[in-house]
Amino acid sequence: MSDQSSAPLQQALARGDLGTAERLCRQALDHKPAQARLHLLLGQLLRRRGAAAEAISALKHALALDSDDANALRELAMAALEAAQPAQAEAAARRLRQRLPNDAQAAFLLGHALGLLHRFAEAQDQFAALGQAAALLQARLGLVSDALARQDAAAARFHAQALVEAQPLAAAHWDALGQAAAAAQDWNAAAAALREATRLAPQELPLWQRRAAVLDAWRQGGDEPVAVSEHLLRLQPDSLDALQQLGLAQIGAQQTAAAIASFDRILARNPAHLLARWVRFHTPALPCFESAAQRAQWLQDWRDGLAEFETLPPRQPGLAEAAQQILGSVPNFALAYQDGAQLDLHRRHAAVVRRLLDAATDRAFTDLAPRALRQGRRRIGLVSSCLHQHSVTRAWAEALLDLPRDAFELCVFHTGTRDDTMVQRFRSRADRYVAGADSFLRWTQRLREAELDVLIFLDLGLDVTNQCLAALRHAPVQVATWAHPVTSGAAAIDYFLGAAAAEPPDAETHYSEILHRLPRLGGCFARPVQAVVPAPAESSSAQLLCLQNLYKLQPQHDALFGAILAQLPQARLDFLTAATAQQAAGFEQRLHRSLDAFAVDPARIRVRPVVSAAEYHAAIGSADLLLDTWGFSGGITTLDALWQERPWLTLPGECMRGRQSYAMLRQLDLPELVADSADDYVRRAVALAGDAAQRAALRSLIAERKHDLFEDRGVSLALAEFLRTVQIPAAASHA
């Protein structure tokens, strides 16, 4: 600033008055437009106030007047990086490199620009020239943050990998790698990197928090999130947030009793803690309850808990933040396992979810305005968190994958994080496939952008994200299915796809949606995967087996099991509960009380927690008779047993979810295996278990007819026909 700058300009610069300096600089340029240094100064001032695009223009002027000016090249490279113009930055930095071959900053800027251009090998050459000084590594750590801020996961990962390579014992570098992998939704790599980071720096709270967040997003459940949350709680023993995190992790690991204890600790310190109150009334400590009285009390608590949320003032302080946490916590799952349709409770619950959603988003999203469905090829959306090998896809995948391409565009929104050959098949069929552990907001945006005609929520009730999405209307027609065989209760869901053979005559009264009955079993079931297991050993005593999960094994079942075993002194009864060891022990304890009343030796029952798939198949193969639950019967488990030609005894329940086995056995024309009362159930079980010849005859019949249960293309055609012809229902038709 010598000849070209006035004293006022220098004074403004000296006192940091950049606004005045810029004004004076522009005035000076009016008089001396050919002054390269003034253009440079203007560029610098514009950069400092964040006007990168304008700065680039000024700096280009400076370089047009003096193409060798290293300062202008440096400023231009930096401004271009700030303006997200990496190609421009690369050009400027490269010229600077030529001008000043030994300038470290020039190499750094060029490496930075090349990284953003994803020319990683060239970028690494630039950084390699700089060595591995601590300052450089620190600066490069900044590039990870910069790339993450630009949502450029690949560039972030490039820099983070290089940092890990340079200093593999630096927790910060593994942390950076974890964050970069998480940004790419590569959860496995993210978890691995953060595992290493926390190993290296076990006292660093933010590292543990990020590791917990990654595990939460990954949604794999299991013991690791619990262990991480426990460590977080040790690091901050007074934190309610940490305790809350532990409770949710415990639910993810099916440690329900421990989770209840965690949330009770929160409520002891803060009785108004909304998330704790929400989770508390949704979650039974033991899924099957210790007694009928406890079960009745839980349902009453559920009603009371919901009522509290129904009366929450919408403007209650802190509600928005609490609502976000609540909506990401637990779905309305356990209610489906209680007696009766509970339609009113499901409706009220769905209404509360909608209110919480409005509170959480400050009504940022509203229902899609009415819009006509497309003529011709319809665009079908499919939302599911269970597109991997799962009972949901066992029932639904084939019909969905069979949807003819010429009639339907299929857009798959996979809210789960698993990937296997089944997911690959959906990816292959889908005209558009999106997956990832994203927020409700992001999923909503995707659903809206897709401009769907019909949106199918395949498995509502199993996942919190889907539960939130179903609270809003994203398509002119929205559909739930029996993959989770209970009404959504949601006003935004128009139709429920049920199974004609399983729905009772009054089924319409069980759903908030319009019930559409797909033919027969309502599914095009893939044939069960056979297992290579040894042939079962012959046994003189009847082996009974119940394959139902603990939620279905309600206390009213115990007396029947006791009565059956009392009349079959040689028989044994196994339960495969798919529960944790602790939960299974709770059920066993409850069952023993009933067995005592029937003077049955408890050693004749065996309650098994989660078993391997092979053990599951082997257990079916060894069973003489399978005993169903009522209220919520078997479904996929029934199919597995019938495929192995095993007799399955059922007692149909009141709602569709209690009548799936019944529908299958009717389709096989096997009335011998359908009881009409609890007493009849006991009588038939005792008779069948004691009559090997009748069981053999039944097995022959099942072997002859079992193929009728599978690969029912008629259901696929009916689903396609429904999706081809379905219209927006009249406003009042399912109110």
Place this chain on the structure above:
Amino acid sequence: MPEYAPTDPQHAAALLQQAMVAGQSGRWEQAAAGLRDAWRADPAQHLAGQGLLECAAQLLRQGRQAPPRPPDALAAGAISVIVCSVEPARLARLRHDLERELAGEDWELVHIADARSLNDGYARGMARARGELIVLCHDDIGILTRRFAQRLREYLARFDLVGVAGTDRLSGPKWFWQGPPHTYSWVSQPHGQAWLAGLLGAYGPLIDDAQALDGVFLAAHRATLEQLGFDGARFDGFHFYDLDLSWRAHRAGLRCAIGLDLLIWHASGGNFAASWQQYAQRFVDKFPDIAPRQPAGLYRPGTLMLPDANLAEPVYDWIAHWLQQASPSR
């Protein structure tokens, strides 16, 4: 490339029916032959593939093993297995399998812990590797065959580049884009404590003239990889290095094959985030003739649950025995 049978769904349905009758009377080998022929006559007849696995399971339950195949000539040279991995537990698991299968062989494991992309990692691994026979594989796999070294050397004696899953007709930016009958895989996947054996494709166990291979496991001669190089500039992430490499190999006239009985399992943690689409576009930009002219074909693999990894080889021995036979001409 197999001599593909003409598609005839009606004939396939009749064959399938005959096979089911044979199965119901316990004639499992006869059932399997019928299922194989039905599958070839109608590649969309997925029940046939499922049935083949079930026939193998039934024969194993009876304690019957498939007839052994005669050994073939072996490629010589040290084996270098190059793996990019950031997860020590996975790497240790794979190393355990390799140590078991390559005991007594001249081999090494080249671990790249800081790959910026798989092309980058494999290129650097190549620079460090000393072997003549190079394996490039993911870290989340395990080896199910107990004849791994033998099969690897047999196939590399005849081919330049070998994979375990792929296609002999590439028509889009995924190896399985063309769909049946041109897509092949016997790769299994973990299923809890068991494995789900997969069966895709009615021919095997060796498919020559492959056009594209899945990168979960690739084996090649050093000279082949040096000739092809790795396009790390364009495929600078974790996608499409495999299709790029194998398609270029095919176009260069190299001998490419799918060795289906190089049995592995793969704990697919596939990541098809937005970056996949970006790289798919790069692939199509690089090879415009691969731009898809039709949607990806549908496929449905047969599956069988294996409670024990040692059951994989006997099951697939039967599958190989059946599929390597030609169908009777009509």
